[in-house]
Amino acid sequence: MNPKDAAVQNNPDTTLVTQTAPIATATHGGRAKCLQRLVRLELPVPRTVALSFSTVEAIASGDLPDVDHIVDQFPTDALLCVRPSSQDPDWGGPGAVLNIGMNDARFEMFSNTMGEEAAAAIYTRFIQSYAINVVRLDPDMFDEVEGEGKVALDETIAAYEQETEEKFPQSRRTQLRAVLLSMARAWNGTSARLLRQAKGAPADAGLGLVVQQMVFGLGAGHCGSGVLQLVNSDTGAPQVTGRYLSQSQGRDALEGGSGSMFLTSDPRGPALEDVLPEAFETLKDHATLMRRRLRAEMVMEFAIEDGAVHILDGMRVSRSSRAAVRIAVTLAQDGVISREEALMRVQPGLLTELLHRQIDATARRDVIGFGIAASPGAATGRLVFDSAEAQASAARGEACILVRRETSSEDVRGMHAANAVLTERGGITSHAAVIGRGIGLPCVVGASNIIFSQRDKTITAADGRVFREGDELTVDGSTGQILAGAAKMQEAALDDYFRTLMQWATDCADIKVRANADTPADARTARNFNAEGIGLCRTEHMFFDQGRLTVMREMIFADTSDGRRAVLERLLPMQREDFTQLFRIMKDQPVCIRLFDPPLHEFLPMDASGQRELAEALDLPRSDVTRRIEAMREYNPMLGLRGVRLGITVPEIYEMQARAIFEATVDAAAEGITVVPEIMIPLVSARREVELVQAAIEAVAAAVRLERGAPVEYRLGVMVETPRAALRAGEIAPYCSFLSFGTNDLTQMAYGLSRDDAGRFMSDYVRQGVFDEDPFHTLDHDGVGELLKLGAERGRLSQPGITLSVCGEHGGNPESIGFCRAAGFDYVSCSPFRVPVAILASAQLAIADKIS
Ligand code: PEP
Ligand code: MG
DSSP states (O other): OOHHHHHHTTSSEEEOOSSSSSHHHHHOOOHHHHHHHHTTTTTOOOEEEOOOOHHHHHTTTTTTOOOEEEEEEEETTTTEEEEEEEGGGOOOOSSOOEETOOOOHHHHHHHHHHOOOHHHHHHHHHHIIIIIIIIOOOHHHHHHHHOHHHHHHHHHHHHHHHHHHHHEEEHHHHHHHHHHHHHHHHHHHHHHHHHHHHHHOTTTOOOOEEEOOOOOOSSSSSEEEEEEEEETTTOOOOEEEEEETOOOOOOOOOOTTOOEEEEOOTTTOOOOOHHHHHHHHHHHHHHHHHHHHHSSEEEEEEEETTTTTEEEEEEEEOOHHHHHHHHHHHHHHHSOOOOOHHTSSSSSHHHHHSSSSEOTTTOOOOOOEEEEEEEEEEEEEEOSSSHHHHHHHHHHTTEEEESSSOGGGHHHHHHHHSSSSEESSTTTTTTTHHHHHHHOEEEEEOTTSSSTTTTTTTTEOTOOOEEEOOEEEEETTTEEEEEEEEOOEEEOOOOOHHHHHHHHHHOOOOOOEEEEOSSHHHHHHHHHTTTTTTTEEEEEGGGGTTTTTTHHHHHHHOHHHHHHHHHHHHHHHHHHHHHHHHHHHHSOOEEEEEESSSSSSGGGSSSSHHHHHHHHHHHHHHHHHHHHHHHOSSSSTTSSSOOOHHHHHHTTTHHHHHHHHHHHHHHHHHHHHOOOEEEEEOOOHHHHHHHHHHHHHHHHHHHHHHHSOEEEEOEEEEESSSSHHHHHHHHHGGOOOOEEHHHHHHHHHHHTTTTTTTGGTHHHHTTTSSSOTTTTTTTTTTTHHHHHHHHHHHHHSSSTTTTEEEEEEEGHHHHHHHHHHHTTTTTEOGGGGGGHHHHHHHHHHHHHHOOO
């Protein structure tokens, strides 16, 4: 070992990067560690010294290490560069400073060896970068510098000396000290801190620095620099990508100047492959070795000096979500990493981007307002202000954005017809949000900085711009932004790589994932995404279909039980067909059907013209209709006569539904499909409710058995969505085969916070740290979670082996899935488009457990 090496080899503060030096990402940062890996691969990496986090922290407070020790590691004439090395490259860091050590004497020397032009370029660049980044002078001060070569250099020196009233420092040691000090202090600046914290860095994230010997991409012979990677960053497809610029340093080649070359032969212009074929092959070989041995797709920064290749740096290739999936799958298929590792490398949230159209990352955004990003994906369309208009628009083949104050069951058909939904009110589990996610419709809710006027059919942006019916807008449900006009889109990418990854995830996941699916289309999506059954079919949506709504209203207006039964008789065949279709699509997988849940008034028209039409259809005086509707109206529609309360006070609806389910089961059996339907009772709060509904359902089952001469099996369960049901799970469970926690309503009731109004102040609450997160989005482990645990524990105790699940929106949230898995739940159920995210998250939890 070179004696100079020994001086710093075992010095944890300033460590020469050798194959065996004590360098770790956690102490010296990702860049330093990566350089060491490249050294271990015996790649031509220039000599480098790594400074640890603690050293840099000490430097920031003025306590510098022995800079002579660092400088002594390098040949006397060598120029140096310093780059940041944070633990995670995404956390950024101060910009690199190149050519440290440049001074008048070296300028003379380099003028002789590489020519005055190149030497002047290096010196000029260094002085300017030093002035701006280290001495923190105003960049404008060099605006006057004109010309090139020596002329530009002289002007730069003059400008520097005039501004600082000092000569430009000539000692490499002095320059390096100043650079280290300024980079260490920049890391502690407020904006740098906020920026990295926004990317997930902890408050005490450290910065390492690497001091590296410069390789000149300038001078005599073939010299230049560039970057190279083996995949396309957008698609992840194999493709040698990058740029090379002759006579350049750093990342100049990427700046898109006229001289930069393609790497592989290209009809558009000169390429490194043609100009320097040997160097190109060497670079490709090095990149291939890096991919295999560092087990990742890397981008390498290189320099060519007099024809010889040097690798200055290596980083993970930046990638789109689509590329992330393809890269992970391909690395596993090539045997570079295991399938488990591939699964761990894709963030579940990224899949959401793949499943929906997105605004292209490079598109210009004319943002006019924002709300809560309630259902991902983006769409452009013309504004419409009611569901009928949305349907008319769809019939004309025109894309539209449905704008509502908030949506209700009445709007579901309009939502199906629209390309996106925007609402003034609402939160992450409001009606528009839940339906939007269910059908994969981009949706922004609670856009409180926009003024909505349903009457004038306008929305007014905070900057005063007014948009009317027919105007074009883009809704970005992934970010919550509303944009004026159309934006460039990127299509969903459900390619073979996505499917492969999902198959691997399904094989690893150990908590089942079902889908909340109400329609045949939802069920098909769910199956397509490997859902293991339907965990929640909200049957009320089925009654809003054309032809059914009027019958439903007739039923509501019938005065007697017999009258209601007679009307429901007409709905029965339709409802039976709904269930038969679901059973056919789901084949032999479980289907959990929730009995009717909403309050009846949701099915009645609230506007005058709707009430007039209804009076005509029912042949009743208009005043009768209006009076009955008024009487039925509930001010808080969540907590009145709905769910099981309706099932007990108006039993005919549940009886009709139970009959439809059983008859569909018998029909499906005749087609060779074995289903044991799961029937779920919503909004239970007392044992007696379950007892009554169970008796009614069993009576229907017995009748169907007798009538059809066929066995009818079913599983009865309770939706635990009131705090009381969770607390009394011990006495409810003996009636049940399963308990499914409806965490949307449970959260609402545990907090006493309306899910439709939460959006109004949620961001304030999260910003001020009252809530860590929106509890409708991520399960509140402490409060709602405690109810879940209590309910599960008490339910299990009185009914061992009872199936436990979550079917609220939290079922699709990776963090909440972790909670359910740890609490021993059997499955989670979420919107069909969140199923892939949930499966990947549950696979990652299983793998993480296996590793630890
Ligand atoms: C719930 O309350 O968690 C639930 C799944 O039901 P809904 O969203 O239909 O009220
Ligand atoms: Mg509910």
